Amino acid sequence: MNATTPKIRRLPDWRSRLIDYLADAARSPFEEGQHDCALFFAGGVQAMTGVDHAEAYRGRYSTTKGGLRILRKDGFDDHIALAAHYLPEKPVAFAAEGDGAVIPTPDGPALGIVQGEGVYVLSPDRMAIVPLVTATRAFGV
Template identity: 35%
Template sequence: MQRFEDWPTRLAEFVEARRERAFSWGESDCALFVCDGIESMTGTDPGERWRGLYSTEKGARRVLRDNGGVSGLATLILGPPVVPASAGRGDVVLIDTPEGNALALCIGDRIAAQGVGGIEFHPIAAAKAAWKV
């Protein structure tokens, strides 16, 4: 995937547009949030094959189980993980949440993650793994 020349602007606009969008399985969950962010920066939707396959937590767990979990899904889309310290703006990171592991986007010195009521921001130090976009 190649990023558009203006990908930083596109990423900022994407995060701002999603700021108050509530969590929804199969529409606005952590994996599809990241896929939508990648699409905004590259024009390629890495989540296309999973869209419409689930709309519940049970369905999401099945998709994750069939694809190696949250980390496996990110690796399938983006290749092998890199050390979290090498994550840069626009890259994908893995964070721990009270509900378990979640994918999120590095937006510089912070991480943007899909939360229950909209985007939640975390310090970059919260990244447990990372993948280059």
């Protein structure tokens, strides 16, 4: 999080909002630019806080390469850099329910939502839960 980015706060009913969001997300098909790993995490942040950091990117790309091109035009190396711009990084060991986590995958790093000792991640096949200990970075929400 940079010095000019205001701190966001979770809404009083963030837990129920996150549960509803995860249930909806699990039923939605994977689609680049609409429902991919970066937008999945951003949607979770929006559910908990009412703030959508990815609003400017939704629906503007249909491939990972296209999404990266748009992010780079805005000064971000990738979707992880976008998350780091808006959210404070924290040690993975201190990641709590609703925080973000970066999970390595064969296709590159994915953003997921922490739930206990697991992380919900979205893949082209389905939503999955992977162990939090596999995370390489975490972001507080």
